[in-house]
Amino acid sequence: MLQKIDVGTCYRIVFEALALGDGVQSIVDALFDYTKMPIHVVDNSFKVLAASFDRTTGSPHLDEMIVRKIVPLDVVIGDYCRLGYLELLEKHQKSIVVDWGVIEVPQASAAIRINGHIAGLCATTFSNQEQALEALEVNDILCKALAIEFDRHQRGEVLPADPIHQVLTREIFCDLIPEQIQKGSSDLINSSLLQPGYQMAVITSIVPNNTMVQYVQKAIADVFPGTFYLNTGEYLYLFMDNFPEGDSAKNRNKTVGQLMEKYQCFCGLSGVFDDLAKRSNFRLRAQKALEIGHAIHPDKNLYFFDDYYLEIVASYAAEGLGEAGYTLPELEKLLEIDRKKGTDYYLTLKTHLVLGNNMNLTAAKMHIHRNTLVYRLAKIEEIIEVDINDLEVVRRLKAAMTLRYVAETMHHHEISSCPQHQDFWARLP
Missing domain, CATH: 3.30.70.270 (Reverse transcriptase/Diguanylate cyclase domain)
Structure with missing residues (x-):
């Protein structure tokens, strides 16, 4: 029976090995010890940087590659170039399944990228199709770790104390990182971490x-x-x-x-x-x-x-509707009269609707006598020609007022000026 591979465990193994700072081979060995899937890593000149395998594939190409520490020229020309695998890897951000003659069995392969540039190639071999998806996930995780190791080695910097945290950060915010947006980001985040x-x-x-x-x-x-x-x-x-x-x-x-x-x-x-x-x-x-x-x-x-x-x-x-889309003619009438005559019809109606059409609360909020409010509301109904106690009318008017309030608030915020009554609509007294 094939071993069931846990992605979260692979994360931990790879990045714990990365944190030790013992190089590419130690990272590859640590992962191979768990997955038992052969792995090989080459730089962008096809020099073999690391390889871990149990020789169960019986591949003469793999044996030669390990001994010589370089991918044979016929393999480079035949598989990487002539068959277009290198071009495929350049186009894909995540691992893809290829059947390279390097090891004569299918493998999950991907480019190792530093700041969007290919610094090497990594492949995880699988002998059974049931392991194909696992091999793809494992190889993606390994590529992330190797990208950090390559970058650290090139810069001569000390690896951050918690590389798992570093990689998770990249994954969590992958859609905000410019180079990942341009190249197409992969999502390797694992909830177990x-x-x-x-x-x-x-x-x-x-x-x-x-x-x-x-x-x-x-x-x-x-x-x-x-x-x-x-x-x-x-x-x-x-x-x-x-x-x-x-x-x-x-x-x-x-x-x-x-x-x-x-x-x-x-x-x-x-x-x-x-x-x-x-x-x-x-x-x-x-x-x-x-x-x-x-x-x-x-x-x-x-x-x-x-x-x-x-x-x-x-x-x-x-924003989607625009002012012409959310304004209502009856409310525009009130606003126009308020502008011309200095009345407070719009604010009165808005206050009354927000307070659930409660006459006493509205009068208290507006600091006017209840009889004055009754007269004013009657005048408003006369102007807009609707029943402001009709539930469907109330729903429509409040929606339009909310949209206007938010649009005006954002507009005034952009020009650094606060509109009158700004806070009222958002918060009930």
Whole structure:
């Protein structure tokens, strides 16, 4: 029976070997000891850098390659060039199945890339088609580790203390890294290495100041050492796993808020989620919470997606429909009269609808007598020619008012001027 290979175990084996710093061969050997699938690695001149195998394939090409430490010329010309495998590997970011004469059996092969440039090739052999998918996953993991090892060797740098954390960071934020976006990113993230629940955060400074964001990055790393982050200069993106519940979560958010105040930064937070595949969606939620929340409450530093859900959804609708798409003729009449005569019909109606058509609450909020409100509402109904107590009418008017409110808030935020009554629609008294 074939051994069942666990991807999470492969991650740990490969990056623990990488952390030891003993070179390419030690990494390959460590992985082979677990998978028992032959592996060979060559640089971009086809020199053999490492190979691990149990000689069960009986391949004369493989034996010769190991002894001579180079791929024979006839194999290079015949397989890599003439059959187009090298071109295929250049086009694919993840491993593909090829049948190279190098070892005369199918293998998962991929290019090892450093900053988008091919630095070598890596292949994991499998003798049974049932192992094909596993071989592809194993080879992808190995390529990630070898890319770090190649880059470290070229730079002569000391490997970071936690290479697994480094690679996971690349995977978590793969769609934000320019070279991966251009080349086409692969998703190798494995949930066994992370603990639910997850939360995304997006941070920016009070002025475009990368130095301040870097201070925040260091501070968060000190307080929450397991946090994954990507600093793009304008924004600092955070991914937090094993997010606590209850009071622990509140304390964690409080700490983040205190850091934002200390360094004059703003932070948008997504809700907590358990599906890693949705992390980009939740990062967007955090981004929109930051964008909309700061526009509505520029005096705050921390913005939660759930607190601005209605406004965030409305912002998409307002942008998609445009002003001509969401405005209603009856409301435009009120606004026009208010502009010409200085009345407060629109604000009165908005307040009344927000407060559930409660006459007493509306009168108190508007600081007017109840009889004055009755007269004013009757006048509004006369102007717009609709029954403002009809549930369907109320639903339509509130939707249009919400879209207008969000659109105007974002517009005024962009020109650094706060609109009158800005905070009212978002928060009930």
